[in-house]
Amino acid sequence: MSLKEVYLTGDVFLNCLQLAFSNEKQEVMGLLIGELKPTDTDDKSVNALITHLFIPQRADRKRDRVETSPEQLIEASVEAEALSKKLQKPVTVCGWFHSHPHITVFPSHVDVKTQAAYQMMEKGFVGIICSIFNTDQHHKNRVKLTCFQSNYNNLKGDYESVDIPFHILPVPSISSHSFETMINMQKTLNLEEINDFSLCMAQLDNKDFLTRFQNHTALAHAFSRIAEVFSQPLFAALSLRLEHNQNTIARLKEQIEMAEKQNRKSLKRSK
């Protein structure tokens, strides 16, 4: 079985971008949930339709690497099972997403090896990378995305990445699940900060007032940054959606009134 093409819904793409833009200093990652569907032309190949993004808490936060633990994969599988029941169709964990802040979008040697390990579990598993904050003259102010799998090159005796064509599917509106992901994303990032803070406090030999004060200040600063990156844009997006919904309700009410008037006139005429 081989993976032919990848389709990503517009709202999951939005979730991926929001996650990527949340951190300029460290790589961030999520697991992609969706369906692997046989293609129309060939029963040996599949297309991936990605409909959900699951964001686990990072166990280790690094500038140039993200790692997925077996526990995180189990968590994502549990989420996929719950979603399958809710949607009444089977969805599975079929890919991973991570950011490359300040560097190119190309998968690193570690990414290619990690991807190969995922493909041993699921042949249709896909990797998506988003390059952001890259100030290189060809990439400045641009978001670049790549979709890849790993192939073993017998001549080189090593794994290499292979580009997989991908498409972003437009959606009429942001789904409620996508909104939940946006809100949970902030909670997950806050929890990561609390875990790091607790670890630092537990390891402190010298628990003097100033050191504790500094750690508390760093935590408050981290919370503020997350609120600035998430809450503000989310509030703006929700306000716009509310305004749009209110306008739609007003328009529909007008249409109902006009239809009722029309109906009353027709009834009078028929009498």
Ligand SMILES: [Zn+2]
């Ligand atoms: Zn990478």
